[in-house]
Amino acid sequence: MSDAATLEVASSLRQGKVMDIEFLYWEDCPSHERALELLRQVLRDASLPDTVRIVEIETDEEAEQLMFPGSPTIRVNGVDIEPDVDDAVVGLTCRAYRDSGGKISPLPPRELIVRAVDAARNS
Amino acid sequence: MTAPELATLAVGDSAPNFTLPGTDGRTYASDSFDDARALAIVFLANHCPYVSAWEERLVHTAREYEKRSVRFAAISSNDVERLPKDSFEAMGRRATEQDYPFPYLYDEDGSVARAFGATRTPEVFLFDAEKILRYHGAIDSDWEESEGREEYLREALEALLNQQKVRVPETKPIGCVIKSKSEGQ
Numbered sequence: 407m408s409d410a411a412t413l414e415v416a417s418s419l420r421q422g423k424v425m426d427i428e429f430l431y432w433e434d435c436p437s438h439e440r441a442l443e444l445l446r447q448v449l450r451d452a453s454l455p456d457t458v459r460i461v462e463i464e465t466d467e468e469a470e471q472l473m474f475p476g477s478p479t480i481r482v483n484g485v486d487i488e489p490d491v492d493d494a495v496v497g498l499t500c501r502a503y504r505d506s507g508g509k510i511s512p513l514p515p516r517e518l519i520v521r522a523v524d525a526a527r528n529s
Numbered sequence: 530m531t532a533p534e535l536a537t538l539a540v541g542d543s544a545p546n547f548t549l550p551g552t553d554g555r556t557y558a559s560d561s562f563d564d565a566r567a568l569a570i571v572f573l574a575n576h577c578p579y580v581s582a583w584e585e586r587l588v589h590t591a592r593e594y595e596k597r598s599v600r601f602a603a604i605s606s607n608d609v610e611r612l613p614k615d616s617f618e619a620m621g622r623r624a625t626e627q628d629y630p631f632p633y634l635y636d637e638d639g640s641v642a643r644a645f646g647a648t649r650t651p652e653v654f655l656f657d658a659e660k661i662l663r664y665h666g667a668i669d670s671d672w673e674e675s676e677g678r679e680e681y682l683r684e685a686l687e688a689l690l691n692q693q694k695v696r697v698p699e700t701k702p703i704g705c706v707i708k709s710k711s712e713g714q
Contacts (some may be wrong), residue, residue, distance in 0.1 A: 436704075461679075461692065495612075499705065499708075500705045501578065502576070502577075502578035503578065508579050509582075510581035511578055511581075512578035512579055
């Protein structure tokens with residue numbers, strides 16, 4: 407991010423305009439790089455600053471503490487992008503997402519990210 | 530903790546012996562597959578999205594090659610206390626729902642995964658008729674249904690059935706880490 411962009415984000419944060427986006431991942435689950443790129447692409451497409459906070463989960467204790475249901479997990483303003491996330495079991499594991507066609511994937515569907523970002527922007 | 534990149538069982542090694550219960554109520558041992566022209570042992574896990582992504586292609590491949598006397602067997606080795614979706618009961622439901630054309634075996638203590646050196650799901654170990662490992666790794670080169678992927682398992686099967694050398698004998702398995710009971714993580 408350029409200095410100007412950083413200053414703009416900092417200013418927006420002070421004014422409460424920027425959404426808090428967390429990207430939690432476990433290194434051993436291979437989809438995290440593509441998921442992060444997908445998230446950043448959604449932000450670019452929405453002309454939003456890249457304010458993603460990246461959090462690596464390394465132990466089961468951290469996973470429990472942060473209620474981490476699997477890698478990757480994306481939260482916008484503290485809310486999981488998947489409305490009915492199954493967080494009954496937390497831990498170091500790969501997270502299964504279901505797309506609109508019902509197919510299971512290790513990548514979060516783009517539409518889930520877009521919906522979560524839109525909801526936060528309009529709230 | 531990072532899982533080891535490759536299995537301890539090397540291409541050219543013999544298949545480890547095992548005896549495991551299947552979700553179909555039968556018990557399977559290594560010699561249950563002695564009639565096979567090739568044997569594919571595939572480590573799976575219900576909870577793993579990579580298994581789900583590859584599952585349809587795996588089932589299709591197994592159906593296609595069973596007609597040519599190739600046998601498949603799937604093994605689940607995860608600790609169900611940490612991964613309850615991988616319980617024996619859930620395995621049985623999965624095998625029925627997905628109509629697995631192969632036995633789905635439960636490696637409760639993870640000892641078979643360790644004997645193979647399996648670290649991921651899905652992960653394939655393909656043996657020839659003499660139970661010598663000829664291919665180890667991923668089912669194909671992309672869990673997504675993309676054009677132009679490399680069909681590692683199919684190519685290896687064709688090579689074995691045509692008594693040729695396997696062109697790509699080892700690839701890196703991509704998927705979920707196997708967390709068996711004694712991994713202590």
